[in-house]
Amino acid sequence: MENKLNIDELIEKYQIGELFGDDLIWFENELKTNKDLVNEFNLHQMIDKAIIQEDIFIFRERLENIHKIMILEKSRPIKNIIHNFKLLYFAGAAIILLIIGCFFYFYNNNKIYTNEELFSMYYEPYLTIAGVRSEINDHSYKIYSDAIHKYSQKDYQNAIKLFSRLVEKNNNNTASHLYLGISYMETQKFNKAIESFQYIIEQNDLLYIQQAEWYLALCYLSLNMNEKALLQFEEISKRNNCYKNKVDEILKKYKTVR
Amino acid sequence: MIKTLVNNNKGNDYDAKDIYQEAFIIIYNLIKKNEFYLSCSFKTYLYSICRNLWLGQLYKKKIRKEEFIDNEKFITIENEIDVDLEYILNFKYKIFKRNFDKLEDECRQILILFLKKMSFKEIANIMGYKNESQARKRKFKCKLLLLKNIKNDQAYLELIKDGK
Known part of the structure; x- marks a missing residue:
């Protein structure tokens, strides 16, 4: 048995209830005696639990934010730091080096990106076909399939009509909100797109919140709402998710010219 | 205090x-x-x-x-x-979640859908896969990738080294 499948495959099959008969008996006996298997099995279970424990991570993030706010409140302007000539000397040298550094930095990074350029460099419509939730009934499923079809054909006007109907029928279908938002972006209706993405963020939907935050930031960028865009990008950057690298690149380009 | x-x-x-x-x-x-x-x-x-x-x-x-x-x-x-066990457990969860967040959208979605107790048939429909078998394979690959990343995570390696 162990030769045919590796430990991960066995655990996977056991977890989804696809181990039967002798295999199942063998596996359960092993779980009583085989320490490595037990450790691996526990690791699988803990990972699953961690993934769906979203509330703890939101709570942790809030605690972290409170801590940051407290630090900010406590920080005061630095006064009388330079106590002696030696320190002054080093401070002066550091400033000169900083100026030289800045000169070279700006000399080498003098490309100024407009919001429009940044947008076209980083924006692409969401491609994964996802989103039918189990609570959608058959009729809605038909509309959803049509909507996804229109969306994938880049027929965004009709996709908007269909996704809007779905959202009216069942406001909880966050996938439709996401596709609706992107369809609005594709048709240059950025303010409408913002409403869709903000809705997903308000719902704190685990599946689509990262995408919603990313596209919301791009909408702000496109509308030249620079302050909001910057805040939104910085928020994503803190999260360390799959958009982080793109966002960090944007932030570098963004901050140098504003 | x-x-x-x-x-x-x-x-x-x-x-x-x-x-x-x-x-x-x-x-x-x-x-x-x-x-x-x-x-x-x-x-x-x-x-x-x-x-x-x-x-x-x-x-x-x-x-x-x-x-x-x-x-x-x-x-x-x-x-x-x-209290100590809870602390270690929470620390491990932090490591798991950090690695999960780094996965591609598709992997994150498929794993969440699975953990929300959806069948592979439903997952295949949602993700636009050909059939259940493809959904099962994708889910397994994503889980393996996550496991691999966690096992290579420095913080996790240190925990294991300490026998936690």
């Missing part, structure tokens, strides 16, 4: 922040499990949890309990060892 406790006992402000946050997470979990009972003031309770957590950290650093300096009243937390 917590800062003083940690700073008085060979720690710094950063350690104090960590201990304080972990204590709140433990209390939050106890409330969720309906296992939170107050037999003293909340302040004393919080101090006692932080005290246990910090004692656990000092034990790892081989600093003797007798040298510990208290600055507040404290109570004995039942199942004292659980």
